[in-house]
Amino acid sequence: MSLVARHLEGQGVPTVVMGCARDIVEECGVARFLFTDFPLGNPCGKPRDTQMQLSIVGNALNLLDRAWMPRTTVQTPFHWDSDAWRDAFMRVDDGNREALARAGEERRRRQAEFRTGG
Amino acid sequence: MDQHRPYRSFVSYIDRSREYYAAQGYLRPYTWAHHDDVPFAPLQKPLSECRVGLVTTAGRTPADGAIGIGPLKRELYAAPADPPPLHLFTDDLFWDKQATHTDDVDSFLPVNRLAEYAASGRIGSASPRFYGVPTDYSHGRTLQRSAPQILEWCREDGLDAVLLAAL
Numbered sequence: 001m002s003l004v005a006r007h008l009e010g011q012g013v014p015t016v017v018m019g020c021a022r023d024i025v026e027e028c029g030v031a032r033f034l035f036t037d038f039p040l041g042n043p044c045g046k047p048r049d050t051q052m053q054l055s056i057v058g059n060a061l062n063l064l065d066r067a068w069m070p071r072t073t074v075q076t077p078f079h080w081d082s083d084a085w086r087d088a089f090m091r092v093d094d095g096n097r098e099a100l101a102r103a104g105e106e107r108r109r110r111q112a113e114f115r116t117g118g
Numbered sequence: 119m120d121q122h123r124p125y126r127s128f129v130s131y132i133d134r135s136r137e138y139y140a141a142q143g144y145l146r147p148y149t150w151a152h153h154d155d156v157p158f159a160p161l162q163k164p165l166s167e168c169r170v171g172l173v174t175t176a177g178r179t180p181a182d183g184a185i186g187i188g189p190l191k192r193e194l195y196a197a198p199a200d201p202p203p204l205h206l207f208t209d210d211l212f213w214d215k216q217a218t219h220t221d222d223v224d225s226f227l228p229v230n231r232l233a234e235y236a237a238s239g240r241i242g243s244a245s246p247r248f249y250g251v252p253t254d255y256s257h258g259r260t261l262q263r264s265a266p267q268i269l270e271w272c273r274e275d276g277l278d279a280v281l282l283a284a285l
Contacts, residue, residue: 001175001284002151004251007265008280009157013272018283021131025284029156037128039214043283044231047222057231057281061240064279065165070156085217086129090138097141104142 002028009070016060018043026073032063033073039085045078052078151257161279168278171245172199173268174227175253175284176206176220192252194264196271199248202229211253213285226285245275253284
């Protein structure tokens with residue numbers, strides 16, 4: 001998505017990227033980034049929270065209007081209900097290391113089957 | 119809450135995904151786009167006169183295929199913003215399915231919220247269409263196929279600015 005935003009900017013179309021994966025967007029480098037520190041999935045506000053969604057879109061519009069140079073990141077003021085998701089997402093530890101290794105082997109086996117038409 | 123922490127608070131998805139896939143035996147990590155130079159296009163007129171569009175990574179149809187097994191076919195599309203979509207397909211995308219859900223389209227594609235800003239006069243108008251760009255881990259396909267098509271649709275719809283939300 002950041003690559004598309006960069007292409008639009010290069011052709012004269014102002015953009016705002018709205019997202020939750022701060023490192024991925026900032027590494028790519030975009031003109032304007034509205035960051036919400038939520039689990040991936042709801043970059044424009046919590047489901048059914050109309051006021052929060054309006055605030056986040058309003059901030060994106062403000063950013064369109066007011067940013068004067070590229071790589072402008074603004075973080076919205078919202079917090080998720082708990083921080084448990086931060087450690088839980090894609091976690092690797094001694095409790096799931098063997099299961100992940102097996103899942104990888106299974107996926108490679110199915111990919112090989114697909115390639116050979118099996 | 120004010121605290122002192124010996125670590126950064128936001129999740130690094132580059133680090134997290136590299137370690138997760140390494141644990142599955144994928145030892146050559148995905149390489150993420152990195153650019154030193156960043157293009158910047160200033161707004162050319164007051165926001166209250168601008169037509170603003172939306173881009174999402176969600177699909178309007180289920181993806182054809184299974185994640186990680188063979189090619190996953192996702193569609194690049196333009197769809198009417200009015201009536202707004204009640205549901206879009208996100209199951210094949212990379213997001214936190216344990217922590218949240220995507221049953222409310224406006225939580226990732228603010229099509230109703232943007233229409234409300236158009237109605238209130240904060241922006242001139244909302245685009246009659248929104249665009250879907252599939253997450254493609256091929257930088258080349260994104261740059262050669264998806265990005266030029268999105269630009270063409272933006273021009274067809276007379277857009278002055280675009281909000282892009284990635285799940």
